[in-house]
Amino acid sequence: MTPKLPKPYYEQDGIVIFNADCREILPHLPKVDLVLTSPPYDDLRDYGGHGFDWKSTIDAIVPNIKEGGVCVWIVGDETKNGSETCSSFFQALHFRQLGLNLHDTMIYSKAGFAFPSNDRYHQIFEYMFVFSKGKPSVFNPIKDRKNIYIKRGGDVKRQKDGSMKFGNNGGKELSEYGQRYNIWEYKIGGGNVTKDFIAYNHPAIFPESLAADHIISWTNQDNIVLDPMCGSGTTLKMAKIHKRKAIGIEIEEKYCAIAVKRLSQGVLPL
Numbered sequence: 234m235t236p237k238l239p240k241p242y243y244e245q246d247g248i249v250i251f252n253a254d255c256r257e258i259l260p261h262l263p264k265v266d267l268v269l270t271s272p273p274y275d276d277l278r279d280y281g282g283h284g285f286d287w288k289s290t291i292d293a294i295v296p297n298i299k300e301g302g303v304c305v306w307i308v309g310d311e312t313k314n315g316s317e318t319c320s321s322f323f324q325a326l327h328f329r330q331l332g333l334n335l336h337d338t339m340i341y342s343k344a345g346f347a348f349p350s351n352d353r354y355h356q357i358f359e360y361m362f363v364f365s366k367g368k369p370s371v372f373n374p375i376k377d378r379k380n381i382y383i384k385r386g387g388d389v390k391r392q393k394d395g396s397m398k399f400g401n402n403g404g405k406e407l408s409e410y411g412q413r414y415n416i417w418e419y420k421i422g423g424g425n426v427t428k429d430f431i432a433y434n435h436p437a438i439f440p441e442s443l444a445a446d447h448i449i450s451w452t453n454q455d456n457i458v459l460d461p462m463c464g465s466g467t468t469l470k471m472a473k474i475h476k477r478k479a480i481g482i483e484i485e486e487k488y489c490a491i492a493v494k495r496l497s498q499g500v501l502p503l
Contacts, residue, residue, distance in 0.1 A: 248478070255461035266452050266458065267304070268303070268305065269459075274308045290461070295331045335363075335364060340358050343358060444470075458478070459479070463488075468481065
């Protein structure tokens with residue numbers, strides 16, 4: 234028997250939270266414009282004893298994405314017995330097998346201190362796989378990359394044979410800031426990820442600005458954002474600030490409570 238949709242744990246201002254297993258209730262929820270989540274990959278953190286079956290979770294998420302919608306899946310890999318698990322790549326391939334496009338493979342670069350390893354370069358990034366159901370309906374590129382050259386005399390393009398072709402754009406003047414690239418760097422550590430110190434009671438939070446940047450990039454106002462493993466509620470808070478509707482699902486009740494407190498303390502600018 235398929236479980237029915239439970240009563241919301243929280244519902245206000247277009248934001249809804251369910252204390253449930255996302256696999257059980259996603260079939261009862263509306264389709265969304267953006268899925269933005271960082272699942273508990275490779276058992277690197279303790280989430281109240283709850284396991285993570287990534288295949289069945291992805292199977293449940295994909296049908297809830299609208300045509301033209303996007304899923305941002307933020308993951309990394311644990312190193313076990315001298316080898317990275319490659320679980321992130323298996324997950325990405327499963328999304329592709331279910332018919333989604335791998336629209337972009339982005340990098341979340343962590344700016345902050347990291348303990349060095351004695352046999353490898355320390356990993357300071359996570360993948361941000363951007364999947365789309367068809368062509369993304371929305372793309373609002375963030376333009377905060379300072380252009381080195383404001384003026385240039387011509388375009389230069391490398392040809393298939395390796396040679397360079399010099400064009401002429403008439404001395405086109407570039408704007409001071411251009412569209413950012415797909416490696417995004419954020420400061421981590423206490424006080425950088427969020428000023429909501431209650432959020433640090435969750436074992437793995439990602440930067441508010443990271444969530445905000447993806448919400449801005451892939452949705453418009455009043456679009457629906459889903460975080461099926463919403464943890465401390467970062468995605469939901471940023472959706473509220475940027476006037477999007479949002480659905481959060483979290484299996485661990487104590488994290489639902491943290492998310493509600495963050496949503497209830499008022500919306501502050503980043």
